[in-house]
Amino acid sequence: MRRLALALALIPLPALAEFFTLKGHGGPIMGIATAPDGRIATASFDNSVGLWTGQNPEWLEGHEAAVNSVTFNGTAIYSAGDDFTLRRWPGGDVVGRHKGKIVGLAASKTHIATASWDGTIGLWPMDGSRPIQLGPTGSGVNAVVFSADGTQLYSAGADGTLRVWDVGSGQETDRLIEHGFGINELVLNSQDGWIAYGAVDGVTRILDLTTGDVRDFSLDRRPILALALSPDRSKLAVGDGQGYIMMIDTTGWRIVQDFRATLRGPVWALAFSEDGQNLHAGGIDEAMYSWPVTSLGEQSQMAATEPSFLKNPEEMGNGERQFARKCSICHSLTPAGQRRAGPTLHGIFGREAGTLPGYFYSDTLQDSDIVWNEETINALFDEGPDHYIPGSKMPMQRITQAQDRIDLIAFLRRTTAPED
Ligand code: HEC
Numbered sequence: 524m525r526r527l528a529l530a531l532a533l534i535p536l537p538a539l540a541e542f543f544t545l546k547g548h549g550g551p552i553m554g555i556a557t558a559p560d561g562r563i564a565t566a567s568f569d570n571s572v573g574l575w576t577g578q579n580p581e582w583l584e585g586h587e588a589a590v591n592s593v594t595f596n597g598t599a600i601y602s603a604g605d606d607f608t609l610r611r612w613p614g615g616d617v618v619g620r621h622k623g624k625i626v627g628l629a630a631s632k633t634h635i636a637t638a639s640w641d642g643t644i645g646l647w648p649m650d651g652s653r654p655i656q657l658g659p660t661g662s663g664v665n666a667v668v669f670s671a672d673g674t675q676l677y678s679a680g681a682d683g684t685l686r687v688w689d690v691g692s693g694q695e696t697d698r699l700i701e702h703g704f705g706i707n708e709l710v711l712n713s714q715d716g717w718i719a720y721g722a723v724d725g726v727t728r729i730l731d732l733t734t735g736d737v738r739d740f741s742l743d744r745r746p747i748l749a750l751a752l753s754p755d756r757s758k759l760a761v762g763d764g765q766g767y768i769m770m771i772d773t774t775g776w777r778i779v780q781d782f783r784a785t786l787r788g789p790v791w792a793l794a795f796s797e798d799g800q801n802l803h804a805g806g807i808d809e810a811m812y813s814w815p816v817t818s819l820g821e822q823s824q825m826a827a828t829e830p831s832f833l834k835n836p837e838e839m840g841n842g843e844r845q846f847a848r849k850c851s852i853c854h855s856l857t858p859a860g861q862r863r864a865g866p867t868l869h870g871i872f873g874r875e876a877g878t879l880p881g882y883f884y885s886d887t888l889q890d891s892d893i894v895w896n897e898e899t900i901n902a903l904f905d906e907g908p909d910h911y912i913p914g915s916k917m918p919m920q921r922i923t924q925a926q927d928r929i930d931l932i933a934f935l936r937r938t939t940a941p942e943d
Contacts, residue, residue, distance in 0.1 A: 549809060550809060557595070557803070571583060629668050629669050636667040643664065657695070661682060663705075665706060671714070723745065753799045766806065770816075785806045842934025856935075866884070904920065
């Protein structure tokens with residue numbers, strides 16, 4: 524097994540300008556970052572970050588919920604997510620903490636900035652000195668970007684406001700836009716003096732920072748969820764909730780491509796390769812897709828096959844349907860256990876909680892003395908994990924109908940039994 528893994532790691536990433544996918548995550552891909560040396564980092568709903576130098580990634584594990592955003596900074600990697608934490612890798616130390624989800628990250632030479640749904644922005648100095656909090660802004664912050672010299676920060680939020688902050692003083696210095704709908708994404712092009720924003724109502728606009736002029740590239744698809752600027756600044760890629768990617772030529776200001784990137788779900792993440800030859804994308808599919816920019820739309824689409832949890836529900840028994848709808852996105856049932864946010868449930872009956880080797884549990888679950896059986900699993904979803912094991916990583920979720928719990932447990936009994 525180990526030899527196989529080594530061999531896979533040695534297979535380099537394909538030469539760019541070729542189509543490829545990166546497979547291994549067990550959940551949707553929410554964020555992508557690229558480093559000058561060609562490394563790619565992927566942030567996933569499966570609680571992990573994949574660090575790719577070949578087809579076999581290094582898994583950065585420690586987040587206790589979905590990871591939304593990742594960025595390289597010199598030799599370090601920073602990631603943040605639904606567990607309210609900002610972590611630095613290698614190691615995964617918590618270097619910042621919010622009171623709500625962190626959905627956006629930006630890096631300057633001296634600081635990491637975090638955009639949080641708690642309504643504030645965190646400025647975390649890389650030298651470990653005291654962090655600065657910007658805001659509260661009064662509504663969730665969705666995106667942050669630094670000016671090229673790192674002295675200013677732009678932020679966008681659910682209130683539709685595009686704000687400018689002075690990094691030194693932590694004061695808000697300007698409001699550039701008051702859009703009627705939340706702004707999800709920002710891209711700043713300092714050199715050419717414009718900032719692009721994408722909003723909940725499907726608006727994609729470019730604000731000229733010198734003249735204040737606005738160009739509009741909105742199509743009828745919403746919301747805008749991802750923006751990426753090519754390294755030579757000539758192309759702006761826009762991903763939306765309906766699974767399309769639009770490419771804007773920023774030298775002639777026209778839409779040069781528009782294609783359906785995924786057959787199911789939204790485009791959550793976009794990034795150009797360091798040489799600008801490829802566009803990487805993430806969505807509901809468990810693989811990252813990378814298309815040569817010159818032949819976008821001529822290659823495979825994301826999520827072209829139905830996932831198992833969408834298999835014709837009418838043909839399933841109630842227990843299987845419960846599992847498919849409520850558990851399968853985070854748990855597999857097989858011994859090898861495909862990578863997911865939660866541990867495989869294979870062999871769960873009779874297992875002490877928090878003891879599957881190799882899975883990264885919360886301390887709470889690890890320290891509990893629960894043994895999983897019909898009764899304890901029933902109690903877990905009758906009361907909900909937040910009441911039954913407060914502090915565990917399991918999301919709040921109750922199954923209120925006793926019959927649904929009985930059917931689910933019977934299904935788990937059948938499908939998780941170890942073979943002997
Ligand atoms: C959004 C992701 C998610 C969903 C959905 C989810 N779980 Fe979990 N589950 C987790 C995580 C994460 C853990 C690990 C918790 C910890 O370490 O505190 C976990 C742990 C467990 C455990 C304990 C495993 C062990 O080894 O101790 C059981 C049992 C379990 N889940 C059953 C279920 C069932 C049954 C469902 C569907 C009704 C479900 N979960 C839905 C994420 C999820």
